[in-house]
Amino acid sequence: MPNPGDRVGHYVIARPLGKGGEAAVYQGRDLESGRAVVVKVLEPSQLGEVAAFERFRREVAIGRLLKHPGIPRLLDVHDDARPPYIVLEYMDGESLRSIMEAQRRLPVSRALEIATSLAEVVAYCHAHRVYHRDLKPENILVDAAGRVKIIDFGIALLEDAPRVTWRGFSGLVGTPEYMAPEQIKGERGGPQTDVYAMGLILYEMLAGRPPYRSANPLSTMYQHLNMTAEPLRTYRDDVPVPVAAIVARAMRRRKEERFATAAEMHAALCHPETVDTSVLERPDPPLGVPLHESLTRHPLFVLGAVAVVTAVLALLAEMILRH
Amino acid sequence: MRLLGRPPAPPLPVVAEVGSATHAGRVRPKNEDYLLTEVPDDPAVAAVRGSLFLVADGVGGAGGGAIASAEASHVVLQEYYLDRRGDPGRHLRRAVERANLHVYNLRMGHPDLSGMQTTLTALALCGRRFWIGHAGDSKLFLLRDGELRQLTRDHTVVEDMRRLGLVDAPAAGRHRHRHLLTRTVGGDVLLAVDLVSGRCRPGDGYILATDGLFEHLTPEDVRTAFTNSPPAEAAAACVAEANRRGGFDNLTVLGVRLMG
Numbered sequence: 001m002p003n004p005g006d007r008v009g010h011y012v013i014a015r016p017l018g019k020g021g022e023a024a025v026y027q028g029r030d031l032e033s034g035r036a037v038v039v040k041v042l043e044p045s046q047l048g049e050v051a052a053f054e055r056f057r058r059e060v061a062i063g064r065l066l067k068h069p070g071i072p073r074l075l076d077v078h079d080d081a082r083p084p085y086i087v088l089e090y091m092d093g094e095s096l097r098s099i100m101e102a103q104r105r106l107p108v109s110r111a112l113e114i115a116t117s118l119a120e121v122v123a124y125c126h127a128h129r130v131y132h133r134d135l136k137p138e139n140i141l142v143d144a145a146g147r148v149k150i151i152d153f154g155i156a157l158l159e160d161a162p163r164v165t166w167r168g169f170s171g172l173v174g175t176p177e178y179m180a181p182e183q184i185k186g187e188r189g190g191p192q193t194d195v196y197a198m199g200l201i202l203y204e205m206l207a208g209r210p211p212y213r214s215a216n217p218l219s220t221m222y223q224h225l226n227m228t229a230e231p232l233r234t235y236r237d238d239v240p241v242p243v244a245a246i247v248a249r250a251m252r253r254r255k256e257e258r259f260a261t262a263a264e265m266h267a268a269l270c271h272p273e274t275v276d277t278s279v280l281e282r283p284d285p286p287l288g289v290p291l292h293e294s295l296t297r298h299p300l301f302v303l304g305a306v307a308v309v310t311a312v313l314a315l316l317a318e319m320i321l322r323h
Numbered sequence: 324m325r326l327l328g329r330p331p332a333p334p335l336p337v338v339a340e341v342g343s344a345t346h347a348g349r350v351r352p353k354n355e356d357y358l359l360t361e362v363p364d365d366p367a368v369a370a371v372r373g374s375l376f377l378v379a380d381g382v383g384g385a386g387g388g389a390i391a392s393a394e395a396s397h398v399v400l401q402e403y404y405l406d407r408r409g410d411p412g413r414h415l416r417r418a419v420e421r422a423n424l425h426v427y428n429l430r431m432g433h434p435d436l437s438g439m440q441t442t443l444t445a446l447a448l449c450g451r452r453f454w455i456g457h458a459g460d461s462k463l464f465l466l467r468d469g470e471l472r473q474l475t476r477d478h479t480v481v482e483d484m485r486r487l488g489l490v491d492a493p494a495a496g497r498h499r500h501r502h503l504l505t506r507t508v509g510g511d512v513l514l515a516v517d518l519v520s521g522r523c524r525p526g527d528g529y530i531l532a533t534d535g536l537f538e539h540l541t542p543e544d545v546r547t548a549f550t551n552s553p554p555a556e557a558a559a560a561c562v563a564e565a566n567r568r569g570g571f572d573n574l575t576v577l578g579v580r581l582m583g
Contacts, residue, residue, distance in 0.1 A: 001434070043438065185490055186481070186498035218480075221489055288488050 001041060001083075002026065008085060009078060011039055019043075022052050027090060030075075036090035037075060042083045053084070060086060062130055070121035070149045091149045093141030096201070100137055104208040108238055110146075111205035112269060117148035119198060119266035125150075126191045126262045133189045135197035136178040137204070176220040177210045181253050181287050184221045192255035195265050199250025199258070206243075207235040211251065225253070225288035231280070241280070242272035249279045253287050336451060336523040336581045338362055338374055342555025343577035344562040348535060349570030355381035355388030356533050356575035357441075359396045361404070371407045372414075373449025375400060378461050378575050380442040380533040382507060383430075387439025391426050395441045395508045398422035399456070403447065412454040412520050415447050419456040419508065419516045426509025440507035444475055444531055446579070448523060455519040458506045464542065465521075466528030471546035474519050477534075478506035502534065526583035528554075532561075535572030539565040545576070554578030 001024050002013045011028040017038065018025045028039040042056050056079065063074030063086065076087035096114065100106070106114070118140060125132060132139075132150065141149040180196035183189045204210045211229030214220045229251065232244045246268050252258045259265040268275050341362065347354035362374040379396050381388025402418035403411075422443065430439050442459020455463055460477040476482065480503040485495040495501065508514065528549055536545070540561060548557040548564075558576045565574050 184484070186494055186500065188499060218483055218487055218489070221484065222487060225489060 001043075002039075007031075008039055008041070009076075009081070011037060011087060013039065022055065028087075030087075038072065038088040038090050039085055040088060041085040056084060056086075063088070065128055066125065066130060068121060068124045070117070070124070070147065072149070072151060091141055091143075091151060093143040093149055096137035096140040096142055096148075096205075099142060100205060100208075105236065106205045108206065108240070108243065111202060112243065113146050114140075114142055114148060114205065115198065115202040116266065116269040117142075117146065118150075118201070119262050119269055121148055121150055122194050122198065122262035123266050126194070131190055132194050132197075133183070134175065134178070135194055135201065136175050137201060140201070176217040176224075177213055179221065179224060180255065181224050182255055184224055185287070190255075191261045192258045194262055195250050195258045195260075196255070198262065198265060199247050202243075203229065203232060203247050203251065206232055206239055206247070222288065226286040228284065240272065241277050242275040245275050245277040245279050246272065249275075252279070253284050257284075336448070336525055336527070338448065338579060339582040340554050340580045341376070341578070342553060342558045343575070344555075344558040345575040346562050346566060346570070346573070348573050349566055351573055353386065353389060354573050355392055356535070356573040357381070357389070357392035357396045358531075358575055358577050359400055360577065361400060363404070368404065368407065371449070372404055372411060373447055374579075375403055375445060375447050376529070376531060376577055376579055377443060377445035378531045378533055378577055379444075379508070380459065380461050380535070380573065380575070382440045382442070382504065383436065383438035387430070387436040388441065390429070390436060391439040391441040391509050392443075394429060395422040395426050395443050398425045399443065399445055403445075411447050411449045411452075412518055415445060415454050415456040416516050416518045419443060419445065419458065420514060423458070423508045423510075423514040423516075424512070427512055430509055440504075440509040442478075442504065442533070443508045446529055446531060448529075448579070448581075451523055453521055453523050453529070455517070457517040457519065458508050458514055459504055460502070461531065461533045462537070464530040464532075464545065466530060466546060466549055467524060467526075469546075469550060471530075471542050473542070474521070476517060478517075479504055523581060525581055527581045529579040530576065531578075532576040533573060535570075535574045536561060536565050536576055538571050539568035549578055554580055 002008050004013055004015055006013045010031045012031060014027045014029060016024065016026050022043050024041050024043060026039045028037050030037050060074065060077050072091050073089040074086065075089060078085050122132065139150060139152040141151055143149065178197045178200050180189060180193040183193060200210060212220055212223035212227065214223065232239050232247055250258055250265055259268065341360055343358055343360065345354060345356050345358055357379045359377050363369045377396055377399060379392035381392035383391065399418045399422045402421045403414055406414065426441065430437050442461045444461040444463050445456045446463060447454045455474055457475045458478060460479050462473055463475045465472050465474050479501060481490065481495045481498045481501045483505065484490050485492060490498060506514065530545060530549055545561055548560050552560065558578050561576050562574045
């Protein structure tokens with residue numbers, strides 16, 4: 001893999017930006033035009049993986065298809081190089097993650113501005129039948145004018161997971177904090193998967209923490225399927241009820257109960273006064289094994305019930321033995 | 324009339340037949356699976372270490388997977404038979420741990436092969452017992468009294484999800500991420516090797532297979548094949564059938580049958 005200062009074609013590598021299971025991403029400079037670019041190089045260990053190369057080629061196809069100021073343009077493709085690489089437009093902006101780190105809870109108006117801009121870019125992708133499937137604050141840039149840019153379509157292409165290890169998990173199959181229930185269940189994910197992630201991101205911008213989070217990825221997945229997120233307005237009462245309703249609808253566990261597309265969510269964000277707020281009152285039943293939640297939520301009650309049943313059985317056994 | 328005293332010990336289980344088949348499948352350009360069979364001729368070795376059978380499924384492109392599976396298999400073979408003292412189970416575990424370190428060091432030393440790792444499932448048959456050393460999602464089944472039972476647990480994310488109740492068994496079998504491994508030989512400096520042991524019975528069948536086979540065949544298909552045919556024929560038939568149904572991945576199956 002290249003190091004800073006190395007030349008790749010007519011590009012010079014400036015610094016690494018990130019590394020996933022299948023590719024490494026660098027900031028570079030085009031020696032012909034002088035402009036900053038992003039160079040994405042296929043991981044050499046993936047060269048023999050038919051599926052990985054196929055995904056690489058489809059990323060190229062998507063890059064050629066999407067032309068929007070919120071999505072980096074595909075500038076150059078070298079799929080016959082060893083290792084193959086593509087060159088993308090370098091986009092300026094601050095990552096939503098670092099914005100949220102600097103200010104844990106964003107003002108409602110700022111959070112709504114970002115969410116609306118995000119929904120607009122995602123709606124454009126959905127209109128072209130491209131679904132991102134890994135939207136998260138790290139993949140979202142916000143420029144000085146408040147416009148959102150989505151920078152990683154790495155798993156938008158994911159048809160079948162390659163044979164990789166847990167270490168590469170978040171880079172290849174979505175990040176557990178932002179995975180939709182249907183992805184956890186094994187589905188590929190569609191427009192409602194992006195809607196779910198956008199709901200989680202808006203929730204996090206307003207609440208200052210993601211609704212489901214744990215040190216263990218499996219436990220986070222469990223929470224998506226079974227736990228109920230703390231209502232937004234328990235964190236702050238300046239969140240308007242219609243905004244809380246938009247978040248709640250986007251985060252419904254069953255995809256058919258969410259906004260059908262990003263365009264629908266975008267319309268709701270633009271006109272919150274039209275939103276049906278009854279979703280806040282409707283239960284959202286778990287999708288997994290319910291006993292675990294009752295154990296987690298009411299452990300004393302469950303353990304007490306087990307103790308009572310055991311005691312009754314012991315008494316019965318003693319009575320039977322005496323007689 | 325039976326004389327007083329201990330009844331005569333049943334005869335030692337003897338390996339009657341071994342058969343295997345391996346194939347790249349119809350999609351992948353290369354076979355990165357590996358298998359090994361060792362039935363020692365030397366009675367002294369056979370008495371203390373018995374026979375060893377293993378399958379390994381290499382991970383990582385650019386040829387690394389094939390190197391990882393072959394290297395790991397040979398290290399296990401060498402380490403298992405090198406020291407003839409002590410318990411075979413403990414030795415098998417240590418042999419797999421050494422293979423892990425070996426592959427880990429190899430990939431650390433070769434940047435182009437940095438992704439290489441392998442699954443490994445090894446069966447040792449010694450005296451009246453068997454031991455299984457296992458890491459990854461290759462599988463070992465016991466075929467006894469006409470029933471097939473998986474003795475290994477898949478080290479995959481989806482298997483962990485199934486155990487947690489996040490997905491049910493049928494969904495786990497179809498899950499898009501069913502190949503994501505949580506443990507491999509060469510993946511990390513330390514490896515927790517699963518060690519399973521049990522008592523052999525005459526007529527037992529042991530079937531080791533890499534996961535590619537189960538992309539197309541069910542355990543019931545495998546049970547039927549190995550119940551009705553000798554291991555070599557059954558293994559060849561399983562691989563041929565998996566290829567006929569698509570052969571999406573490398574395919575390897577190894578069967579061992581004890582004397583009835």
